[in-house]
Amino acid sequence: MRKRTLQMLLILLILFLVPQLLYNLGFISPYILSVLMELCFFAVSAVSLNLVFGIAGQFSLGQAAFMGTGAYVFGYIINRSPNWVVFVPALLAGGLAAASLGYLVGLPTLRLKGDYLGIATLALNQIFVVVIQNLNAVGGARGYILNLGQTFRQWWLFFGLAVISIFLMRNVVYSSWGRLMVAVREDEIAAESVGIDTTKAKIWAFVIGAFFAGIAGAMSAVYSSFLHPSSFNFIQSFNYMVMVILGGLGSLSGSLLGAGIYVALLEGFRIAKDYASYIPILGAITQNEYRIVFFALALILIMLYAPKGLMGGREFSFFKGKELERK
Amino acid sequence: MGASPASWKEAVVIQQIVNALMLGSVYALIALGYTIVYGIIRFINFAHGDIFMVSAYIVFAAVSYWKLGFFGALVAAVVGAVILGVTIEKVAYRPLRKAPKISLLITAIGVSLFLENFVALPLVMGSMPKVVPSFIPIISYTVGGVRFTSAQVIIFGLAVVLMALLGWFIRNTKLGRAMRAVSTDYMAVPLMGLSVDSIISSAFAIGSGLAAVGGLLYVIVYPMVDPFMGIMIGTKAFISAVVGGIGNIYGAVAGAYLIALLEVLVVAAGYSTWRDAVAFGLLIVVLLLKPSGLFGKFQKEKV
Numbered sequence: 001m002r003k004r005t006l007q008m009l010l011i012l013l014i015l016f017l018v019p020q021l022l023y024n025l026g027f028i029s030p031y032i033l034s035v036l037m038e039l040c041f042f043a044v045s046a047v048s049l050n051l052v053f054g055i056a057g058q059f060s061l062g063q064a065a066f067m068g069t070g071a072y073v074f075g076y077i078i079n080r081s082p083n084w085v086v087f088v089p090a091l092l093a094g095g096l097a098a099a100s101l102g103y104l105v106g107l108p109t110l111r112l113k114g115d116y117l118g119i120a121t122l123a124l125n126q127i128f129v130v131v132i133q134n135l136n137a138v139g140g141a142r143g144y145i146l147n148l149g150q151t152f153r154q155w156w157l158f159f160g161l162a163v164i165s166i167f168l169m170r171n172v173v174y175s176s177w178g179r180l181m182v183a184v185r186e187d188e189i190a191a192e193s194v195g196i197d198t199t200k201a202k203i204w205a206f207v208i209g210a211f212f213a214g215i216a217g218a219m220s221a222v223y224s225s226f227l228h229p230s231s232f233n234f235i236q237s238f239n240y241m242v243m244v245i246l247g248g249l250g251s252l253s254g255s256l257l258g259a260g261i262y263v264a265l266l267e268g269f270r271i272a273k274d275y276a277s278y279i280p281i282l283g284a285i286t287q288n289e290y291r292i293v294f295f296a297l298a299l300i301l302i303m304l305y306a307p308k309g310l311m312g313g314r315e316f317s318f319f320k321g322k323e324l325e326r327k
Numbered sequence: 328m329g330a331s332p333a334s335w336k337e338a339v340v341i342q343q344i345v346n347a348l349m350l351g352s353v354y355a356l357i358a359l360g361y362t363i364v365y366g367i368i369r370f371i372n373f374a375h376g377d378i379f380m381v382s383a384y385i386v387f388a389a390v391s392y393w394k395l396g397f398f399g400a401l402v403a404a405v406v407g408a409v410i411l412g413v414t415i416e417k418v419a420y421r422p423l424r425k426a427p428k429i430s431l432l433i434t435a436i437g438v439s440l441f442l443e444n445f446v447a448l449p450l451v452m453g454s455m456p457k458v459v460p461s462f463i464p465i466i467s468y469t470v471g472g473v474r475f476t477s478a479q480v481i482i483f484g485l486a487v488v489l490m491a492l493l494g495w496f497i498r499n500t501k502l503g504r505a506m507r508a509v510s511t512d513y514m515a516v517p518l519m520g521l522s523v524d525s526i527i528s529s530a531f532a533i534g535s536g537l538a539a540v541g542g543l544l545y546v547i548v549y550p551m552v553d554p555f556m557g558i559m560i561g562t563k564a565f566i567s568a569v570v571g572g573i574g575n576i577y578g579a580v581a582g583a584y585l586i587a588l589l590e591v592l593v594v595a596a597g598y599s600t601w602r603d604a605v606a607f608g609l610l611i612v613v614l615l616l617k618p619s620g621l622f623g624k625f626q627k628e629k630v
Contacts, residue, residue: 120611124611133600300419
């Protein structure tokens with residue numbers, strides 16, 4: 001095994017063990033651990049969106065619909081018999097269902113570019129929500145309760161799924177498929193004229209991105225045990241877009257950072273509130289209602305001062321392929 | 328009334344058309360703001376629906392706190408919305424004019440989130456919906472089984488007059504010509520000695536002012552305001568603009584009335600839970616068949 005691989009495995013082991021041990025020893029609350037679980041599926045979703053938008057250049061505002069498909073299919077299957085034998089097939093079924101939706105979305109919308117593609121995917125996202133609202137088998141507009149208890153709500157599961165998914169997506173980017181996608185993003189006409197099958201590259205980007213979005217959706221279903229159509233509307237798609245742009249378009253490791261900042265801004269505010277409540281003015285303006293106001297302001301300021309995102313398309317060195325440095 | 332079933336049915340259809348004209352007028356006034364801004368700087372101003380929301384709140388405040396009448400509320404809402412729209416453009420969008428377009432879009436989403444949640448703060452307006460007291464005398468007329476109110480006449484009349492004025496303005500005034508010039512060739516305008524910034528500012532001002540009138544008209548028909556009302560109405564107005572051909576003001580108006588009519592018909596047919604899917608479904612059909620919209624011009628791609 002190469003030295004770098006060993007290093008990487010060691011870092012991942014530490015990243016996994018430290019929260020687990022701190023939790024077992026009682027240093028961090030279940031709340032903090034569940035924020036970290038949330039971070040895991042946010043990261044998977046953000047990276048998968050970045051694959052579609054940042055790497056293949058296909059502007060998609062329908063991420064939440066892919067996640068929702070994964071979540072609902074997974075939930076429907078696992079609700080029949082919530083045990084570990086069913087878990088993996090249910091998870092894969094969620095991912096594959098989302099991938100099929102990705103294919104269906106990818107196919108007709110390939111005629112569209114840029115803003116128009118974004119609008120069309122946004123519209124499909126909202127149609128997905130209306131369909132779920134009218135689907136009584138999964139609770140319709142009332143929402144869908146999953147009887148999972150705490151069986152699957154384990155830190156190792158979230159961490160493991162996130163690591164595997166992100167690793168696989170990274171490998172796609174550094175494979176010849178990834179190169180095709182980048183070529184399509186950079187100049188579609190030029191790519192086509194050197195013989196690249198741009199349709200295939202774009203559809204694969206949608207299918208792979210949607211598959212992992214579906215996995216992220218299934219993780220979110222495990223996380224909350226309750227699915228509601230409004231958790232998958234286009235406003236949620238904006239949130240994943242925000243994570244991707246914060247981290248930097250085209251930088252997969254940047255998306256991890258983006259998801260981290262997103263969670264830190266929203267959840268950190270909740271934590272800061274507890275400490276700030278002793279200070280008069282600070283206590284008043286850190287109530288929950290102010291959370292999103294400050295989040296929005298932070299978002300605007302980050303965009304004004306770092307319009308290309310924090311990583312600006314670069315990757316962290318631990319994330320790069322050995323042979324290739326993408327600009 | 329003693330009308331025969333056939334004419335009763337006819338009256339119901341006409342009644343639905345009247346309803347569609349009301350809803351369509353509101354969508355159209357908001358859609359114009361999207362289309363003017365997109366036509367000039369190719370940017371989807373996601374915060375536009377929230378300018379509509381803020382104007383509706385200004386109308387609410389004008390009527391219930393400051394006890395103003397129709398004209399007072401109109402002036403307050405338009406002035407407030409124009410100041411808000413121009414300020415947002417100056418503070419949040421102008422510094423990003425040379426940045427990637429997607430950063431601008433994210434900033435607009437940020438502005439939108441900020442406006443919604445700022446208005447929802449307990450010290451500002453609170454997150455609960457508020458009822459707007461009636462502020463114009465409502466007189467009902469019945470013509471051939473169809474019920475009209477004076478409010479509906481005002482709404483439709485005001486919307487049509489404003490749209491006609493806008494069409495005249497874009498065609499015949501110096502500023503209107505300058506706007507069309509920016510839309511045609513962004514780079515050539517400064518060479519002609521015109522300030523792009525002030526033209527863009529005035530596009531935001533006009534769009535916001537129209538959204539404010541939309542907000543006023545909306546609360547006359549549906550006398551309720553809440554901080555998140557701008558999301559769905561704004562999105563549908565935006566879809567209207569795309570369906571009609573974004574950048575084309577006549578297209579936006581046509582798209583708005585078309586979507587309103589379809590929505591009202593779907594609700595009247597008893598499928599109200601599918602109402603929101605109509606606009607989005609139509610959008611996808613139009614985008615796939617004619618991506619430039621019903622009245623948009625086809626742009627050839629140059630290598």
